[in-house]
Each structure stands twice: as C-alpha cells, then as structure tokens.
Amino acid sequence: MAYLAMFHWGWLLGSLLLGFVVGWIAVVHRGQGVSKVTSRWLAALVAVLVVAALSRVVPGRPGYWLDLGLIMFALYLAGCAVGSWLRDWVLSRHTAAA
Template identity: 40%
Template sequence: MLLLASVAWPGLLAALLIGLGTGFWAGPPAGRLPRLAALLVVILALACLATALAGLVPGREGFRVESAAAMLAAYLAGCGLGGLSRRAQS
C-alpha cells in the first residue's frame, strides 16, 4: 500500500481536490433520491475496496483496482468535506 501511495499520490491529491470542489459546488444531498444515490456510490466504493484488500485481482490489473479504490475513496472524502464546508458556511 505504501508503494501505491508513493506512485499514485498525484492522482490521490487530484481526486481529493476535485471532490472538494464538487462537494462545495453541489452541497450535501438534500432529498431522498440523492441520499440513496450517494449511499449506492459509497457501497460501490466499499465493494471496490474489499476487492482490492482481498487481492482477488492479481498483477497489473490488481494495481489498477487498488488505485481506483484509493482514488474513489479520496474523491468521496473530498465530496464529504466540501459539502460540510458549504453547510458550515450557510
């Protein structure tokens, strides 16, 4: 995992910053359907993370799955932080 962080840190940083901007621009989910969609994305991210941690995909493709899981987690964290900062600002 340290190798992943040392190689993919620009992508992780970009995912976090894009998530911050998206979360601030869109704000937190307001209705029932957007909250359900956000929950679905989080469940999908957890499934991707579980696949990466279990090592189900070997080799180069496994590295890509791990990278995608890490970047999706960084993006979702940025979206959450951006939405919270917008809510705090209001």
C-alpha cells in the same frame, strides 16, 4: 499501499481536490437523488470491489489499478464530504451573522 501514495500522489491529491470542489458545488445544485434500490446496488458493488482488493483476488496490473481506483474513490468521497460540510458551515455562519 505506500508505493501507491508515493508514486501517484498527484492523482490522489487531484481526486481529493475534485471531490472538494464537487462537494462545494453539490450543496448549491439540488439535483434528483439516487433511489434506495440503486444506492444499495452501488454499495454492494463497492463492497465486493473492496473485498476483492483486500483478498487479492485480482492479480497483477488489474489488481494494482483496482487498488489505486479504490483509494482515489475513497479520497474523492472524503473531499465531497469535507467540501459540502465546509460550504454548509460557511453559509450557516453567514446567515446567522445577518
């Protein structure tokens, strides 16, 4: 895990920043959401992938890329959460001051 963070820090930082930008923009763009059934299937898929990564079911290079992809996905989601929260906080302070 430390090797992934040291060797791929640029990609990890890029996924975090991309998530931040998308989270900032997503508050403005109110698109159609994902249905509950689809979100449950996606959550189950992510859970299966995390279990596969933790139990080391996927060996070698594909397992390495699975670990890296899951870390990048987690950082992307964290960036989305922070970006949308920060935009909401900035806009709520702006409307309260006016």
